[in-house]
Amino acid sequence: MADAKAKVTVGIAGCTGAVGLEIIKVLSNRAYPVASLRLFASARSAGKKFETPFGEIVVEEFSVEAARETQVLFLAVSGSFAKEHSAALTAEGGPLVIDNSSAYRMDPAVPLVVPEINAGAIKDARLIANPNCTTAIAAMALWPLHTAYGLKKVIVSSYQAASGAGVEGMEELKVGCRDVLDGKEAGHKIFTHPLPFNVIPHIDSFDENGYTKEEMKVTNETRKIFELPDLAVSCTAVRIPTLRAHSEAITVETEKPVSADEARSLLAAAPGVALVDNPAELQYPMPSTATCKYDVEVGRVRQSLIFGDHGLDLFVCGDQLLRGAALNAVLIAEACKVCKHDISTPTHAHLDTWDADVGC
Amino acid sequence: MADAKAKVTVGIAGCTGAVGLEIIKVLSNRAYPVASLRLFASARSAGKKFETPFGEIVVEEFSVEAARETQVLFLAVSGSFAKEHSAALTAEGGPLVIDNSSAYRMDPAVPLVVPEINAGAIKDARLIANPNCTTAIAAMALWPLHTAYGLKKVIVSSYQAASGAGVEGMEELKVGCRDVLDGKEAGHKIFTHPLPFNVIPHIDSFDENGYTKEEMKVTNETRKIFELPDLAVSCTAVRIPTLRAHSEAITVETEKPVSADEARSLLAAAPGVALVDNPAELQYPMPSTATCKYDVEVGRVRQSLIFGDHGLDLFVCGDQLLRGAALNAVLIAEACKVCKHDISTPTHAHLDTWDADVGC
Numbered sequence: 001m002a003d004a005k006a007k008v009t010v011g012i013a014g015c016t017g018a019v020g021l022e023i024i025k026v027l028s029n030r031a032y033p034v035a036s037l038r039l040f041a042s043a044r045s046a047g048k049k050f051e052t053p054f055g056e057i058v059v060e061e062f063s064v065e066a067a068r069e070t071q072v073l074f075l076a077v078s079g080s081f082a083k084e085h086s087a088a089l090t091a092e093g094g095p096l097v098i099d100n101s102s103a104y105r106m107d108p109a110v111p112l113v114v115p116e117i118n119a120g121a122i123k124d125a126r127l128i129a130n131p132n133c134t135t136a137i138a139a140m141a142l143w144p145l146h147t148a149y150g151l152k153k154v155i156v157s158s159y160q161a162a163s164g165a166g167v168e169g170m171e172e173l174k175v176g177c178r179d180v181l182d183g184k185e186a187g188h189k190i191f192t193h194p195l196p197f198n199v200i201p202h203i204d205s206f207d208e209n210g211y212t213k214e215e216m217k218v219t220n221e222t223r224k225i226f227e228l229p230d231l232a233v234s235c236t237a238v239r240i241p242t243l244r245a246h247s248e249a250i251t252v253e254t255e256k257p258v259s260a261d262e263a264r265s266l267l268a269a270a271p272g273v274a275l276v277d278n279p280a281e282l283q284y285p286m287p288s289t290a291t292c293k294y295d296v297e298v299g300r301v302r303q304s305l306i307f308g309d310h311g312l313d314l315f316v317c318g319d320q321l322l323r324g325a326a327l328n329a330v331l332i333a334e335a336c337k338v339c340k341h342d343i344s345t346p347t348h349a350h351l352d353t354w355d356a357d358v359g360c
Numbered sequence: 361m362a363d364a365k366a367k368v369t370v371g372i373a374g375c376t377g378a379v380g381l382e383i384i385k386v387l388s389n390r391a392y393p394v395a396s397l398r399l400f401a402s403a404r405s406a407g408k409k410f411e412t413p414f415g416e417i418v419v420e421e422f423s424v425e426a427a428r429e430t431q432v433l434f435l436a437v438s439g440s441f442a443k444e445h446s447a448a449l450t451a452e453g454g455p456l457v458i459d460n461s462s463a464y465r466m467d468p469a470v471p472l473v474v475p476e477i478n479a480g481a482i483k484d485a486r487l488i489a490n491p492n493c494t495t496a497i498a499a500m501a502l503w504p505l506h507t508a509y510g511l512k513k514v515i516v517s518s519y520q521a522a523s524g525a526g527v528e529g530m531e532e533l534k535v536g537c538r539d540v541l542d543g544k545e546a547g548h549k550i551f552t553h554p555l556p557f558n559v560i561p562h563i564d565s566f567d568e569n570g571y572t573k574e575e576m577k578v579t580n581e582t583r584k585i586f587e588l589p590d591l592a593v594s595c596t597a598v599r600i601p602t603l604r605a606h607s608e609a610i611t612v613e614t615e616k617p618v619s620a621d622e623a624r625s626l627l628a629a630a631p632g633v634a635l636v637d638n639p640a641e642l643q644y645p646m647p648s649t650a651t652c653k654y655d656v657e658v659g660r661v662r663q664s665l666i667f668g669d670h671g672l673d674l675f676v677c678g679d680q681l682l683r684g685a686a687l688n689a690v691l692i693a694e695a696c697k698v699c700k701h702d703i704s705t706p707t708h709a710h711l712d713t714w715d716a717d718v719g720c
Contacts, residue, residue, distance in 0.1 A: 236673055
């Protein structure tokens with residue numbers, strides 16, 4: 001356990017959203033050395049009381065001044081909010097800021113970090129970007145394969161849960177499902193079409209090349225995190241009627257020969273990965289088992305029918321709110337030097353320890 | 361209209377299943393020249409009365425003798441049933457048999473047919489196999505691309521509906537969804553795990569190479585239908601909580617250069633395909649729009665980020681019970697010479713005409 005002197009003051013801006021709430025839980029479950037926790041939100045939510053593992057906390061209206069009193073500040077807010085306040089927040093003497101939005105991810109001056117992969121990119125940065133959820137989940141499986149075999153091509157098809165659109169997205173799906181079961185039409189405000197019993201191949205807005213911004217995030221962010229600016233990565237990002245945990249079917253071509261068996265051993269030992277690949281026992285990655293789990297489930301590892309001994313097919317499933325957001329953000333905080341507190345890069349053992357206790 | 365002399369006696373074995381019921385509707389909606397319709401099922405269902413567009417029909421217990429009295433017989437039953445009876449059914453003087461099971465699909469002596477693609481393969485066959493649903497739906501989009509550009513590689517990730525497991529699969533999903541919404545656990549008998557709000561990367565049993573039989577059907581059947589025995593095709597087949605209509609994310613590499621715009625024009629003109637590709641108007645293939653539609657929806661056509669000007673990404677969605685089964689089977693019947701009745705290969709216009717009337 002960290003001693004009292006090493007404890008830090010933590011703030012969360014956007015504490016009432018799905019990601020903000022998960023950050024509170026992860027801080028507690030991973031025993032992050034919180035001296036005190038301050039929760040910031042809009043004026044509308046200010047004054048609300050939250051029962052947390054750190055005691056009852058009254059939500060404060062966000063102000064740069066108040067937020068600068070923290071040592072580590074998580075931004076679980078919009079990209080425009082992050083852009084508006086980041087300079088003032090990070091000015092000399094301000095907190096370490098970990099931003100969950102897409103605002104700074106592709107900024108060359110801002111590290112984009114999945115700690116198990118590129119904690120070294122943090123260096124002395126005071127603003128660190130947390131990657132897109134689909135990207136972070138895929139990266140956990142892709143990085144070990146890259147280090148061993150070298151990635152040439154990566155083709156991703158995603159199966160993304162309603163949680164990607166926050167608590168409101170999950171609620172819209174649940175209400176709509178009941179409506180459909182009751183013979184009524186499902187309404188929709190959060191998603192572009194009704195999601196119950198449907199599939200929507202449209203997440204975020206469209207770029208001029210016909211890909212969505214979500215799809216291009218997978219391409220561009222993977223390249224940045226892996227420091228492989230020319231890696232061939234494509235994605236088809238699809239919203240499906242699940243509540244939480246994104247799945248992804250991934251095909252890779254590798255530089256070096258690879259066997260499915262060898263890849264399985266490698267993935268089983270990789271930090272933040274749970275190999276779930278025992279079809280005979282009906283074990284493979286699924287939202288029902290990956291939800292609320294820190295590790296990303298990887299399975300269905302097969303020798304590619306397209307790239308032969310230079311390729312694999314695999315299926316991954318990870319909790320979008322954990323690896324895709326809150327967990328990754330807290331792991332970034334752990335990997336950073338904050339005042340005197342310095343936790344080394346998280347290990348697989350860390351993740352295992354807390355799996356059962358997420359309580360989400 | 362066909363004249364009375366050209367009408368044929370039609371039988372359906374397995375008339376009480378999802379596919380059997382759809383065949384009755386499609387025969388009516390496409391004005392197939394039915395002289396009389398005979399419905400066959402197991403002893404358990406014999407004697408039941410069905411209201412059909414061809415009048416009230418009493419279900420008969422299946423027997424080879426009775427089934428041989430028909431001129432066109434649709435088998436909407438298991439592969440083992442087909443294997444047990446096909447020789448006796450097709451012996452000299454028997455009906456034209458169209459088998460929806462996988463029993464004969466890869467038999468070199470049996471044509472495997474998507475009529476818009478390879479009606480010519482039927483020749484004088486008296487037993488014709490109807491392809492796997494995921495294969496047939498993908499093939500509608502892939503064939504026009506192949507004829508224009510030559511396919512080199514095809515990578516498919518599927519989003520398959522509960523209807524692939526029949527009426528019982530759809531019912532299990534609906535009951536389970538309500539259970540979950542009511543705070544209870546969903547049970548499962550049809551699927552290997554509860555499907556509500558979940559994703560199951562497991563359809564049909566596993567082959568030794570780690571792929572499922574469903575995935576290998578997409579590889580092997582596409583090769584046979586296209587007469588491209590070496591085409592590189594891989595699939596990850598995934599069950600998702602939708603009721604009807606399968607979606608597929610497809611990446612192709614082509615022999616010749618291809619542009620997304622040109623491919624779109626080509627697909628818009630392709631028989632059995634509806635180009636639904638207007639992201640600005642939020643139009644793309646979805647189960648909610650493809651369900652009960654004869655045409656397979658194709659959209660999200662993009663220049664590949666992996667294969668550059670020699671590749672495309674696309675998204676397709678087709679009604680599993682129609683293009684994936686009943687419609688394709690009836691189109692096969694239409695494409696066959698049955699006694700004096702000879703309907704030429706179905707055209708796009710045919711399909712359009714009946715879209716609105718499926719009434720499923």
